Amino acid sequence: MTAQHYITTERLGIYQKHLKVKPSQVMAAYHWNKALAGALLPAMQCLEVTLRNAMNTAIQSFPPPGAKGLWDTNTNWVTSLPKYMGDNRINSSERYKRARNSKDRQDAAGYLLDKWSNRLLARTLTEENLVAQAKSQISKEGKKPTPDRIIAGLTFGFWTTLLTAPYEDPHGDRLLWPTLTSHVFPNAPAGYTRADICAAFFQIKELRNRLSHHEAVWKFYQRDPATNKTDYSKPVYGTQASCNLLRKHYDDILDMIGWMSPDRKTNFLSHSANLRFYALCSVEGLNSYIAPEKIKAQIKVSRGGKGISRLIRVLGKNEFIRIVKDGQTVLTIGTDNSIATG
Secondary structure, three states: OOHHHHOOHHHHHHHHHOOOOOHHHHHHHHHHHHHHHHHHHHHHHHHHHHHHHHHHHHHHHOOOHHHOOOOOOOOOHHHHHHHHHHHHHOOHHHHEOEOOOOOOOEOOOOEEEOOOOOEOEOOOOHHHHHHHHHHHHHHHOOOOOOHHHHHHHOOHHHHHHOOOHHHEOOOOOOOOEOOOHHHHOOOOOOOOOHHHHHHHHHHHHHHHHHHHOOOOOOOOEEEOOOOOOEEEEEEOOOHHHHHHHHHHHHHHHHHHHHHHOHHHHHHHHHOOHHHHHHHHOOHHHHHHHHOHHHOOOOOOHHHOHHHHHHHHHHHHOOOOEEEEEOOEEEEEEEOOEEEEOO
């Protein structure tokens, strides 16, 4: 069986339909998307780690005053806050399991109790479930589920959920927002509210989900101008338009990292991780996979001399080579990689 037999027709068909590539170029375009997804991942990881660290630090360093006595603002906040939210957002009759007979261990209200005399939960919030899943996975690995490990094991979805309206206390200081907004996002655009920040992160979450499910990261749909919601009946066509939208999302990711930590953004860019993404996210980036002959810039080997011959030999061995000018490294090149260093 060929490689295409292991990929659905629907997944491959979009390259012809949306990008207008030829049938013979579909698999090459599919691998371009894989490379593009790989180039997108470092920025996505940086955003996710920066968000969770910014929230974790802010909650412990600048705890909401009204949280005292309601939920822990020390290292245990990651389990305490979701439980507090569940207890307050879900009605008791739905929140806890009812005893079925008199022999069941129960309290005076008829709710089932565990061996520590805690009520057994019947319904939980998504955030609580995500924490439970992280704890379970850590335990399966033979480790103790400490708060730091739980925080590291939580998904991007958990952190974006903490940006939603239920975690805002507009008339008090019991919850995260707006008390912590200036601490978590000190450099957000002027006038941005919790809702604005949340909307930006949910847009990136949508892209993150496509990345996680190995979908085409370049595929977009138009947005309804009235609601700004995605209109799945109106896809975006063409390589240039698709790449422009993905580049805009990428630039948003970098900006959002800067909202929390300009130093973190500067450090990320200093290692040139963005350059590979920008190179691949273009018409020429796609052509480098499906039609290299369309790339205008070229060096003819016959005129390259010893330097070019050596470059080809090194790349043929899947090794790296430096291009040096006046003793300074200008570029480091690998078979499918280029990193500007000066």
